[in-house]
Amino acid sequence: MKTWEEQRPSEDFVQRLTPEGTVVGDPPIRDAEQLLAFYRTMVLTRAFEQRMFSMQRRGEISIISRSYGEEAVSLATSAALEAGDWVFPTYRQAPAFVYWGTPLERLITGLMGIEPETVDEHLPIPEGEEPEVNFTPGYIPLGANVTNAVGSAMADTFCDRDVVTMSYIGDGSTSQGDFHDALNFAGVFDAPAVIICQNNQWAISVPAHRQTASETFAQKADAYGIPHERVDGNDVFAVYEKTKEAVDRARNGGGPTFIECVTYRMVEHNTADEESVYRDEREAAYWAERDPLDRLETYLRNEGVLDDETIANIEAEVETEIDAAVENAREVPDSDPMRMFDNHLHGDSWNERRQREELRAELNGENPFLDRDDGGSR
């Protein structure tokens, strides 16, 4: 069987928390509560995505792209944001949503393919309980989000607001024209945007070294006059530290930053994919030794913040939380097919009214092609 030959990315990157769980220099976060929140978010996200994987196999959800192995990136980058900031994600940022308090049931109903209007109606978020950071829905077309994110950041510049916009793309997205448009505009307009490249080595079946001949993804920002960083993406401290610097700089008028987080997609691209077909299985062992969750756990144990009992409690808690969320999600009724016409344009039109009637008739078992309102012959 033909697979891609194994290639490991250079480890010439910023690292604060080694694979062994020891700290290089001073840790950027000392607060035990925040570190526990990090740990809990990673445990919760991993368990949540595992549950979604099971639900996909049972046919309850159509497809899921898990963040297994690369949780530290979206977690520690988004943790550097503040209330009122904006996030334009793609589809492997569940830890960021979870960290900022997006109800799990809303993530599940999204995966179940329920129309957004139905979700809003049946799982409303009470006023004042919305996540403090603004999330746009995830984007499937790669690169589209980063251009919009730069526009969002430009709006903050022009309106003189101290808001930061963060967007997430993968290594594959850097091959899209949108990526270049976005970095170019961000540089020209000094937009307060922090662009995170979640370099997980694989864009479905195509490896990172087939996306570019550049030595690193980070260096691409040089072409646009944008400061850049390359960090160990499985290291919450390095990711947080460099992102926090970038976020602070953006908020203070210092413009955009591009950050390459070197990580690895431990599992399939999505549940329709089979990674063993195209990649060398030796990779998995190499990256398993660098797992971001294990690394943080070891550190926290060494610091006396975590022990077996606390871990067991957290694991039990998250299972209960996921159970409840799944139950809530399952209670949302199926979307009314008539919903497909909602929210395309404000107001309505002759064609929209007519097509709604056609579908309604069809759903009622009637023949919508029989003339009904045309007045017959003259």
Add this chain to the structure above:
Amino acid sequence: MSTEQTAGESTEELNIVRAVTQTLRQEMTRDDSVRLLGYDLGPIGGVYRATEGLVEEFGEDRVIDTPLSENGILGTAVGMAMRGERVVAEIQFMGFFYPAFGQFMYTLAKMYERTGGGIEVPVTIRMPYGGGIKSAEYHSESTETFLVHTPGVRVVCPSTPTETKGLLAASIRHPDPVVFLEPKKIYRGEPEPVPTGEFTRPLDEARIVREGEDVTVLTYGAMVRHAETAADRVDADVEIVDLRTLSPLDVETILASVKKTGRCAILHEARRTLGLGAELSALVNEHAIEYLEAPIKRATGFDVHFPSNQIEDAYVPGPDRATNVIEAVANYEF
């Protein structure tokens, strides 16, 4: 839908491109969130001078000269609009729009729907369209079908300076994305007295340019004047319907006119196959065939790439092609 506002008494003589400038100035004065985005629209005022003087008046944060990237313009316009700005993006020529098609389809046209109505994207894309000015390759496109086929976005096309002002103001004020097609062939000709004050024209409503009993002409943009010339020439009482909004169509007005006259000619510059005329013809067929006393006929551009300067007049429909199609439909007997 916008409500039409009445204008004051005073008028000034404006052509279409000056009507655009005046409308942009009034809307920017009226609403601080209105920003212009595009390239060449700063000091030079756009290749057609549509934004002349505006950067001096409103500054570089409101009249934003961008890098040369249609997809970048549209993608950042969407991001700005998502954050509460009202963006008027200029695409220099319709033939330059294709690189922006990704953002157009993925985000501009779909954001409101994909967020369940949660995020509005009030972007107006101004885009000169059409031929007849002996321009360079890719400068004369009339490919509005690509836009009309896309849900979630309005397509508006004025035919006179007054219509330009009213429809552009309504488009800018509207919470939905609008593509505003400016007929560049008549940018500078045919000025008329345009109300000086602010006013809007309703979107989604066609305009009866002239009433008639014998034959309906469905048309829009730069072709409206050819329909008028033809109507004066033919021996028939012609009703001209200026569609004004190409998507969504004002089907009620279209059907009412055809049911009244029993005959329908279509006049547009775009290619014929799957051009807007195909949809108009299908609508009349489905909903008014028993009223027809003649087949519907379309005078259009041909199914070719827009030809070179020397022969472009043979492509673009003019008064003669308009006259021929109206005569053929008006005189047809089963």
